[in-house]
Structure formats: C-alpha cells, structure tokens
Amino acid sequence: MALSYKAPLRDIRFLTNEVFNYPEHYKNLKSGENADPETVDMMLDSIADFASDVLMPLYQSGDAEGCHFDNGNVTTPKGFKEAYNMFVEAGYQGMSYPEEFGGLGMPMSLNLIKTEMVATSNWAFSMYPGLSLGCMNTIMEYGSKEQKDTYMPKLVEGTWGGTMCLTEPQCGTDLGQVKTRAVPNDDGTYNITGTKIFISAGEHDLTENIIHIVLARLPNAPEGTKGISLFIVPKFLVTDNGEVGERNPVTCGSIEHKMGIKASATAVLNFDNAKGFLIGEPHKGLKAMFTFMNTARIGTAIQGLAHTELAFQNSLPYAKERRSMRVLSGKKEPEQVADAIIHHADVARMLLIQKAFSEGGRSMIYHAARYADKMTEATHAGDHEEAEKLDEKLGFYTPILKGFLTECGIEASKHAIQVFGGHGYIKEWGMEQIARDARISTLYEGTTGVQALDLLGRKVLLQSKGKVVLDYTANIMKWCTEYALDKEMRKFVWALTKYCAEWNTLTARIMLAARKDRDIVSAASDDYLMYSGYVMMAYHWARMASVAYDKLKNGGKETKEFYQAKIKTAEFYFEKILPRASGLSESMLAPTESMTLDLDSFNFLD
C-alpha cells in the first residue's frame, strides 16, 4: 500500500491566520514585505502540491533502495536528483534568504511551514536542503563580505549544498573533545585534518559542490570548548569567478547503515589537509554555533510533527476500512460483517492522540516560528547582540519543542502501527518505516536527555533561577483570567491554572533539592521536560479551543465541523493526555539515592 500525504492547509491557515495572526506579525518584519497574503497562499499551495505529488511517491522507494556508496561517491535513490532539481528550480531553497543573494527574502516562519510539508512527505529528502540552512545561517551571521559573496548565491539557489561537521567518533554532545586540527598556511588559509562522523548530506550527487562548516582546533588552542574555531571547507575549492574548481581533500570514507532515513546519506568525512577558511573569531566557534542552534532544533522539532502527521494521515483511513469485532455499546455497522475498528474507543483513542499531538505540535511550532522570524533577521544582519537577546527568548521554547515533540512523533508512529495490528509490522504497509524514520529524531541535534538538561539545568535554573517559567506561566494565567467566567472555556482554564502553579512549585522544589543533591537536576530533567511539554501543549489546545468557540459563535463562512473537532480534540487532550503530567510531577522529585548503584552492581552475570 502506498502511503499518501496531503498538506493540512486548512489547519495551517487556521494557525497562521486565525490563531497567531501572521499577517499582522509580518507587518513588523522587514522580510514581511515580501509576504503579502496572496503570495503566501500561492506559495503554500505550490509547495503542498510538490510535497504530495513529487516527494511522497519517493518516500517508500527511497527507503527500499537507500543510498549507494562507491569509492567515495554517494548516489541518492532513484528520483531524488530530479526532485531536488525541481525544488531548486521552484526557488524553494532560498525562500527566507536575502534577495541580494538571489533569495525571496521572506520570513523564516514561512520557510518552517515549507519545511513541515517537505519533511512530512519525505523526511530523508528534506535533510539535503535542510542541512544547507545551518551552513547558510553560519555564513550569514559570521562570514566576511567576501565569504558571503563567494558561497551564498549558489547555496541560496540550491545548486550547492552545505553541512555542519561537528561530531567525531569520540564525541557528539561533548564538543570540547573535538580533535580535528587546523594548521594555518601563509596565505591565510588553514589545513584541516581529522575525521567527522554522522555528517548528514555530507556527500551526495544532488549538488555541484558541498560547503562544509567544520569545527576544529587551531594550534595551541585552549583545551575544551573554548578552543574551537569554525572553518568553511568546500568539497571543491571555488575559483575566482565563483565556479567549482580544484577538488579539496575532504573525502567520504563510508556512509552509515541506519535503522531508518535510509535515503539520507550519513557520511564519515575524512579531512586530510583539506583547505579551510576561518569563519568568525578564533576559538569562539562553539559560542557562534549556539546562537542558531535554536532554529536548527526547531527544524528537528518539525520532524516530530512531520512523522506524527504522516502516521495519523495513514492510520486514519485504515481504521475506517478495517472491520473487526463489534463495538461494546452495540453494532455500528450492522450490515457489515463487523464494525470498522475506528468505532472501538481504544482505536479512536490512538487516533486522537496522534491528532492531538499533530495539531498541538503544529501550534507550538508556529508560535515559536514568530520568534524565529526576528531571530533570523538579526542573524542575517550579523547583529550578534540582538541575536543573543532573541536567543534567550527562543531558548526556552526550543528544548521543549525539540525534546517533547520528537518524543510525540515516536509515540504517534507507535500508535499508528498498533492501529494496523500485525500489518503495521510489514514493510509494504509503510507504517514501520515511519517508526524507523522517526526514531532518529530524539537522538540527533542533542538527545532528549540533552534537551532536558538544557531546559532544566541551563535555561530554567542556571540562567533564570526559574524566572523563565514564572514569566511564561504568568502569561498563561493572564490569558486564563479572560476566560475565568466563560462557561465553555472554564474546564480548560481551571486545569491550566492548576498546572501552571504546579510547574512553578516543581521548579522551586528541584532548585531547593539541588542545593544538597546536585544530580537531582539530571535525574529530574527528563520528567521535567515532558511535564513542560504536556503543559505547554495544553495551553495551545486551550487557545485553539477558544478561537474555535469564537468562530462558532461569530459564525464565519467556514464549516462548523472543523471548529467542533478542534474543541473535542482539546477536550480529549485535557482528559486523556494531560493527566500524564500528574505521574511526572510525582516521579521527578525522587531523590537520586536509589540511582547511585555501584557500577558493578547493575547486574551480576558471573
């Protein structure tokens, strides 16, 4: 059975126009000038078609075929090159990059919506253009004029690709352990030597050139994270007239055999005195990376949303068609041999969890995307100070979005398989691929554990002593007071009020406990992250419900069913999903005493 995808444009427009009022927000953006509603609508329609018609048909075939490695060269699966060329020709790659480099100069939030559609229809494909964004953002914020002029036009066009080369065999999260060396040459360039692993889009046949951003150490660099610099290392050096020149000795040693996203090439790259160009200040590479890590993490959060949506869109029709047993409350389809399984409450539950995660996750991302708009403008202008300020704002959301929504994606794809029963385990039905592809999302761009510690340890405790949660919940509370006497909204705002208070209490209690037991911050972090995610998503569902009630009352032209479904799903979220936070609030406060086993006492196999 071929999986299918149709962009949920109705839901996308509900969020952009009815919930978050993007058109108004765009008026305050420089890039907003290029995003008048008609252009945006046309753009979304065209990307939606591209995703359904071009990318979706390559999703399962790309997985079955995988990437090919032959003596340093990587070939992407059949159809990928043609699809990528169409992507380039449509100008999708440079959508949110400056017009001076050939881009469309539109807000980053539109790029994120584009990414959602491209990613949902074919995540592995989306990684090739996706990785370029990190490279482009680095060059835009830290590159010299010459570097921008050299690399940006082709990157924006998409005829060249880009990567981020961070991980090495001995270190991923702990980048202080990076060993790759950069030795200065007399001409101001550097010779880069070392091995980088897990480089997505590190080698492939889609673009003429690949521009690697590489973390490396200068001679006598301070140890640890304070001695890392950034370098531009192109696969092919660029000639004076901006064309592809001499091959640089950065070679692909192999590509990984992975559980999923098999159509995305994950390269081992060997740098053997490859010529590199310093970008930004020496030794300040890691700090530079962090300023746009937020946007990258929203990109991975989108993967959570993407797999949730794809799982949902494809398990829903099966649940309507497959017939098994009779519903407890009585036959629903008496003329049939059995009832469609969607009528069984347990199956409806699994579908509604997917629906709630998908629409709730979309709301969370589209909300954060507005901050990403401003952040990107500062980044592209090279305004480090403004970028850092906005980073703080966005920095609270990103670990929650990335950490929580990717976990939701894994859960959603699990439910989708369950809906299919044994058929969910069989390749031809496609559901198991979604689960395999989704599985990477909690690992790269910082594991869930890393997001959790970033949220609780860094953003909440260290940087703000809990104030960031206090501020965020104060906003929710303020919103709640508007609905305190509203009969319909009451059920939502009461629950929200309770959880907002508890969220702050939990933060304070962990802060207090950490004075005596530092490790409790690590021990509690995963529970805290998930708790934060559930409460944040609850707020989004309440907001969406309030808009839906409003629209129903003030009778728009739209069909009622859409808004009624929103309200029901909000109720479902509050009744069946949000209670998980209760369990988390209990377990997160457990002392670490029971976790301090001797290393030899974890098991006894001899």
Place this chain on the structure above:
Amino acid sequence: MALSYKAPLRDIRFLTNEVFNYPEHYKNLKSGENADPETVDMMLDSIADFASDVLMPLYQSGDAEGCHFDNGNVTTPKGFKEAYNMFVEAGYQGMSYPEEFGGLGMPMSLNLIKTEMVATSNWAFSMYPGLSLGCMNTIMEYGSKEQKDTYMPKLVEGTWGGTMCLTEPQCGTDLGQVKTRAVPNDDGTYNITGTKIFISAGEHDLTENIIHIVLARLPNAPEGTKGISLFIVPKFLVTDNGEVGERNPVTCGSIEHKMGIKASATAVLNFDNAKGFLIGEPHKGLKAMFTFMNTARIGTAIQGLAHTELAFQNSLPYAKERRSMRVLSGKKEPEQVADAIIHHADVARMLLIQKAFSEGGRSMIYHAARYADKMTEATHAGDHEEAEKLDEKLGFYTPILKGFLTECGIEASKHAIQVFGGHGYIKEWGMEQIARDARISTLYEGTTGVQALDLLGRKVLLQSKGKVVLDYTANIMKWCTEYALDKEMRKFVWALTKYCAEWNTLTARIMLAARKDRDIVSAASDDYLMYSGYVMMAYHWARMASVAYDKLKNGGKETKEFYQAKIKTAEFYFEKILPRASGLSESMLAPTESMTLDLDSFNFLD
C-alpha cells in the same frame, strides 16, 4: 560491535530458589519428579551456554541475511540449521513433554526458563521451536491416541515442526470471520482450502516436516466463532510407519518483509484441497484454542523480558565506557577527558528502568509459570475440566504479562538506543535491531489493545465483576500486613496498600460508569492494563526486596552486593516508575464523549 548475552543465572536462581521456592513447588507436581535440583542446575547451565555461544552469534547475522524465499521454499539464514540440529540433539524441544513420546517430562516452568534464554539470545530463532509448542499442546489436549502416536514423537524430538494457522487476510483478532473451508471426504479426512497469513515458522528448512494446526469451517457450520473447527494439516502426509510421505498441497506463497525478526519466516500459506484431520470436536475449535492461549501468551510475554534483558546487557557496558561531559555534582573520573555517561543521573535512570523492567518482569513470569505447570499437566492429560479451572486462575495474569511486559520491552529498547546516542541508530551497534525485533511483540498473539480488553472487559468485569482484582489485591494486602511494622519495608507496603485500594476503586468506578457508557470499558482498557502492570510489578519488587533484606540479615553465603542492588532497584521502581500509575488512574476515568468524533471530522484535508 557484536552484541553479547550471558544468561542471568544468578537472578534466575534468586527467583526460582529464594523467592518462589520452585523445589518445594515441584514436589507437588507429577512432572516435578524429573526436576531434582541437580538436574535442573545442569540443564540451566547447558542451555545458558548454548544461548551465549551458539545462538547469540547468529542474532545479528540472521537479521542482516534474513530468510530466503524461492518458489515455495524457504531457507533460513546461515547457521540456523546447524544451531537447530544442536538444539534437537540436546533434547531441548521435548523438555516439558511426556516421556512416553520421548520428552524429558519436566515441568513447563523449566521450559519457560529455557525459552527465556533461547529467546533473549535470538528471538527469531526461538520462534521455530516455539511455534511447535502450540501445535504439541493442541495435540496433547485434543488429539486422539492415534494422532498423538503419529505426530508427538517427531514433534517432541524436534525433527518435525508445528504451527498455528489462525489469521487470514481479512481477520486476525476477529476469528469469527475465518473463511477457510474443510470439506469432508469419505475416508474421514477433510479437504482444506483457504489462505492463512502471518504464519510464523509456516515454511522453513529446519525440519523434515511441518504439522499445521488450522482453523477452518465445516460445511453448514454456524456463522462466527461458533462454527470453527481445528484440523491437523501436515506439510507431508505421514506414512503408516510414521515416516514422511506424500506432499500435501499446502504451499508457501510468499514470506513477509518485516520491520524486524527477519530471520523468522512469516509465511502466507495456501491450502488447496490439502488433506486435513479433524482434531477435537466439530465447531468447538475456538474454545479449544483459548485453553492454551494463556501459555502461548506467556511465551510472548517472555519476548518482552527477553528484549529488555538484551537491551540492558548491551547498553550497560557502553554507558560505562563512553565518556561525555562532567557530572553535575562534580568530576567522577578526573583523570579522564570526561566522565563515563553512566554517572549522569539521567543515563543511570535509563539503565535502571531497563533493570527494573527486566528483573521485575522475570519475577512476574516466574510466578505465573507455577500456574502454567499445573495447567500444562491438565492439558497434557486431556483433562479439560481441570484445565479450564486453572485457566481462570492464569487468565487474570496472562493479559497483564503479555500486554504490559511487551510494552516494557519496547520502552527498554528505546532507552538502550538513547544511551547510545546517535550510535544507537546505526546497524553495526546492534541496538536498533533489538528495537525492531521488540516491536512485533505488542502486535501478535493479540495486540496490547486486545490484551487490555481481555483483562478489563472479560476477566475483570464480565467474568468476575471485579472479584479477581479484589482477590489478587487481598493477597497483596495480607502480605503487606506482615511488614506493616517493618521499618525497612514500610515504604513499599504503604505505597502498595494505597495502590491496591485505588485499583479496586478504579475497577468499581469503571463498572459503574459502564452502565451508562459501555464504550468506556474500551476507552479505559489500555490505561487499566498498564496501571495493573505497574502495580503488579510493584508487588513483585516489594517481595524481592523483602527476600533481599532477609538474606542480608541472615547472612547467606552470597555476596551482599546482589541483595543491596535488589533493594535499591526496588526503591528506584517505587520512586521513579510506579508514579506513572497516578497519571493513568486519572486519564482512565475520562468519559468517552470527547472520543466520539464524526468519522469525517478526524481531519480536514480537502
């Protein structure tokens, strides 16, 4: 990296000897005569070696190679046939089958321990001999003397294999929809025609013959579940002197391409007027199946345990070796570039969840195995009445064991991947295979949803009006009173008391709510199943802790560390895992109102 497995014999003996006192229990069994402690010890040691040395090395290669299908014939991966021959020669297949058919006549609980070791080292392999058990049990309970004499010796020996053919393309759970027909011949045999899918071990090269147990309908059989009969359909008909004879027209049309357990052949079987032999009474096939479904479900519960243990055994050493960042409370390994990740509380947490699930799950299975012993004796004696009585006892445990422990297996393999970070996603490290293999366990032998409805709808509400939970928790409470004044055990028994009371309250509240809202039973069932699992496992951890405290006080010869680790893990379970039940108790009572969306309102894509 090659995965490794060492049978946790210390833990196995802790349970069999120190917690559940198998030797005493065996004294009350007929089959117990053959299970004196020395024989048992020898047997366990030998199977442990076989699992580690022979089966484990075939685990990853079997997945990489998969099964081969060629024109109706199936070849298992390299090494499987040799391993299977060793398995047969060692007499492992007939361990718990009567001596009169060449078995060792030992208790079924020992067979389950054998299964655990074989399954953990190579689940796909274990399915070939495992499926035979269902076939052998059917023949033992319902077969005529002639049928037993014809099939049992070779099946017990293992030179013939067996299957259970239930599922058809249009139905899995809802076996009332079975269409396969059985037309009587003049000689008392039947001609069987139809298609069966998802037949594990349905075709392969390991045995000389395969004996299929097939669900089919006689002419004019009543519709639905009351018109299904059981037939023996051998791949090769058996000659009068008991040897392999003429090929029967039951052919393998294809094997499935699956997410995992790729070394296990999952066959589509086409029966084209294949000769079959009625076993048991006409039209009573489904009822017959149910009496030993419990043992089969314990077999699948073991898969949950198996993948948990394998994930744990292999993520633990990685967490001790991989170094990243410094622990919040201060350097643990100052001489190293960074601390081993096991020192980070969040990583220790992920390992301890696996440990708690593995040892707790083992305890739950080894407890139920004692009921399986008596049940099997009744089954093998063909004593339907006694078998049905014991079935009721075991019937409460099996949906919890199968449903809950397989979910634990999926969670454990997820944590193991997280511990590995990005490497967890790469095939060569082996962790992703465990996750793929584990994924089937919540689908076959009844999905988690089916187990959940069986537990709540059938066993708890319909059959006992909640009494089965009342009885079970009364036992726990009785046990708790012994420790009410025990300073060390108090923390466990207090929590248990609370949850036991709540479990009954929840049951009563659902029962009450179901009077007006029948579908709430389905809507609540998954939460109820998981809640039951968490509380049941808590009781097992409390019991294990009490034995450990006792051993520490009364100073056995054993090392202290083992018992101290048990106590710490029990504490961890109660503090970090059991609180999940709080969230479940809240969500399970939600009314179904929010789940009754119009079928067209689940999404709006047009």
